[in-house]
Amino acid sequence: xxxxxxxxxxxxxxxxxxxxxxxxxxxxxxxxxxxxxxxxxxxxxxxxxxxxxxxxxxxxxxxxxxxxxxxxxxxxxxxxxxxxxxxxxxxxxxxxxxxxxxxxxxxxxxxxxxxxxxxxxxxxxxxxxxxxxxxxxxxxxxxxxxxxxxxxxxxxxxxxxxxxxxxxxxxxxxxxxxxxxxxxxxxxxxxxxxxxxxxxxxxxxxxxxxxxxxxxxxxxxxxxxxxxxxxxxxxxxxxxxxxxxxxxxxxxxxxxxxxxxxxxxxxxxxxxxxxxxxxxxxxxxxxxxxxxxxxxxxxxxxxxxxxxxxxxxxxxxxxxxxxxxxxxxxxxxxxxxxxxxxxxxxxxxxxxxxxxxxxxxxxxxxxxxxxxxxxxxxxxxxxxxxxxxxxxxxxxxxxxxxxxxxxxxxxxxxxxxxxxxxxxxxxxxxxxxxxxxxxxxxxxxxxxxxxxxxx
Amino acid sequence: xxxxxxxxxxxxxxxxxxxxxxxxxxxxxxxxxxxxxxxxxxxxxxxxxxxxxxxxxxxxxxxxxxxxxxxxxxxxxxxxxxxxxxxxxxxxxxxxxxxxxxxxxxxxxxxxxxxxx
Numbered sequence: 001x002x003x004x005x006x007x008x009x010x011x012x013x014x015x016x017x018x019x020x021x022x023x024x025x026x027x028x029x030x031x032x033x034x035x036x037x038x039x040x041x042x043x044x045x046x047x048x049x050x051x052x053x054x055x056x057x058x059x060x061x062x063x064x065x066x067x068x069x070x071x072x073x074x075x076x077x078x079x080x081x082x083x084x085x086x087x088x089x090x091x092x093x094x095x096x097x098x099x100x101x102x103x104x105x106x107x108x109x110x111x112x113x114x115x116x117x118x119x120x121x122x123x124x125x126x127x128x129x130x131x132x133x134x135x136x137x138x139x140x141x142x143x144x145x146x147x148x149x150x151x152x153x154x155x156x157x158x159x160x161x162x163x164x165x166x167x168x169x170x171x172x173x174x175x176x177x178x179x180x181x182x183x184x185x186x187x188x189x190x191x192x193x194x195x196x197x198x199x200x201x202x203x204x205x206x207x208x209x210x211x212x213x214x215x216x217x218x219x220x221x222x223x224x225x226x227x228x229x230x231x232x233x234x235x236x237x238x239x240x241x242x243x244x245x246x247x248x249x250x251x252x253x254x255x256x257x258x259x260x261x262x263x264x265x266x267x268x269x270x271x272x273x274x275x276x277x278x279x280x281x282x283x284x285x286x287x288x289x290x291x292x293x294x295x296x297x298x299x300x301x302x303x304x305x306x307x308x309x310x311x312x313x314x315x316x317x318x319x320x321x322x323x324x325x326x327x328x329x330x331x332x333x334x335x336x337x338x339x340x341x342x343x344x345x346x347x348x349x350x351x352x353x354x355x356x357x358x359x360x361x362x363x364x365x366x367x368x369x370x371x372x373x374x375x376x377x378x379x380x381x382x383x384x385x386x387x388x389x390x391x392x393x394x395x396x397x398x399x400x401x402x403x404x405x406x407x408x409x410x411x412x413x414x415x416x417x418x419x420x421x422x423x424x425x426x427x428x429x430x431x432x433x434x435x436x437x438x439x440x441x442x443x444x445x446x447x448x449x450x451x452x453x454x455x
Numbered sequence: 456x457x458x459x460x461x462x463x464x465x466x467x468x469x470x471x472x473x474x475x476x477x478x479x480x481x482x483x484x485x486x487x488x489x490x491x492x493x494x495x496x497x498x499x500x501x502x503x504x505x506x507x508x509x510x511x512x513x514x515x516x517x518x519x520x521x522x523x524x525x526x527x528x529x530x531x532x533x534x535x536x537x538x539x540x541x542x543x544x545x546x547x548x549x550x551x552x553x554x555x556x557x558x559x560x561x562x563x564x565x566x567x568x569x570x571x572x
Binding site: 024026083101102104105106108110112113116131132133134136137179237238239240241242243244245246247248285292293294295296321323324325327328330331332333334335337338341343382384388 | 460461462463464465466469470481482483485486489490493496497498501502503504505506507509510512513514529530531532533534535541543544546547550551559563
């Protein structure tokens with residue numbers, strides 16, 4: 001059973017690993033190469049086929065986009081449009097120039113990536129003789145002697161790998177952004193403070209909870225409740241706070257109001273809570289001044305006032321992330337090229353809480369303050385190629401506590417996961433946690449095997 | 456000679472960017488996947504943090520100015536707009552700015568020398 005299980009697992013793994021990685025513009029050899037006039041067995045890159053694939057299939061630019069009068073365009077006009085969109089586009093559809101710019105870049109990348117000898121084991125193209133600007137220009141314009149990019153189909157009968165042009169969406173425009181320094185901002189109203197910086201244009205906006213006012217009358221339990229939960233904020237950014245682009249961040253000053261009133265037939269069970277809070281959440285990336293490095297500080301100070309008993313609590317989270325330009329820390333670093341990479345993220349975290357005023361009526365709060373500070377370390381390995389879908393991470397947070405019953409707390413977590421397929425609809429995760437839950441301070445020592453499924 | 460041809464400019468920007476990214480992530484430049492983003496997690500991106508992206512912008516600007524003879528600037532608002540780009544989109548955006556950038560003193564001299572000869 002184990003042998004068959006292992007065989008099945010390896011087969012599934014191999015099937016997923018064989019799924020090709022989609023490239024920006026990587027057409028099939030058979031779609032862009034044709035037989036040369038110099039010999040029936042010689043395949044060369046065909047500029048008409050290449051332009052057609054690039055503009056129509058990859059960039060989504062059809063003839064009517066290049067000439068909206070409907071006169072049609074030939075390969076020479078396609079080449080001119082690609083090489084100098086601003087001069088060509090007198091009758092182009094709107095925003096086609098931006099698409100042509102990106103298509104031009106994608107074509108250059110294609111020529112640069114294929115600047116290598118033919119590989120007889122796979123379908124390949126050798127563009128070494130048309131790799132400079134004038135050579136590419138000459139090729140696109142069909143100037144004599146352009147049959148210099150050689151193509152080859154693999155010797156085996158295996159089908160060609162699907163190209164990105166079959167599935168890739170037309171490229172998005174890349175607008176030229178004005179240099180003028182502006183501070184973009186927007187108001188937001190949500191139920192939770194954490195959701196305030198998420199703009200309406202973000203894909204996760206639909207899932208956010210709305211601010212609410214509600215009244216519930218439970219006639220069986222003889223209970224009536226009224227509640228208000230809302231937070232309002234003004235988000236500035238994400239933007240650059242200097243013209244040169246060295247100070248980039250986002251800040252959201254906010255105000256939140258929560259009220260809950262419960263009335264029952266038994267007055268001793270009536271409850272009432274009313275809290276105001278205000279604060280700031282945001283982060284800023286800015287230079288260290290040493291060796292061109294950067295650093296980021298996230299802040300989340302909050303002041304809460306209870307209108308019911310006048311209690312006042314200040315709390316705050318501050319996270320410092322160094323971004324000194326070290327490979328493996330500030331970006332993923334490959335240990336095995338195109339198979340295994342890792343990233344290590346060190347952070348310093350400070351958590352503050354200060355009960356400024358315990359309030360008029362007895363409560364769980366007692367005046368005083370505490371501070372947690374310590375490192376948060378995270379190491380993640382990513383698999384790709386034959387290891388695609390695998391990930392392994394290990395993280396540790398350890399805090400020294402100034403005052404309080406505990407002097408030190410820590411939380412350790414490690415996990416191995418595997419996502420099935422490109423769409424990652426199913427995953428298996430094995431996780432081990434030890435230490436204390438950082439919210440409830442409960443002790444944890446547990447091993448979890450989970451199966452995730454989404455559709 | 457300062458670059459003026461859009462195709463040659465794109466070749467220059469492509470080579471400078473993939474060389475920089477390749478060195479950062481320990482890959483050969485021609486193995487850098489230009490359909491990945493800088494900031495996305497692997498395998499969709501190279502997991503750059505914001506500081507690393509800004510550092511790359513700073514350093515490729517210097518390289519491109521000396522190689523092209525043009526006063527290239529990648530200002531703050533532009534950087535924020537292109538942080539989430541795929542590498543191919545970023546290369547295109549830099550190339551478009553480089554083509555539009557005026558010549559610097561060295562570029563003007565090189566251009567004059569080339570015209571004379």
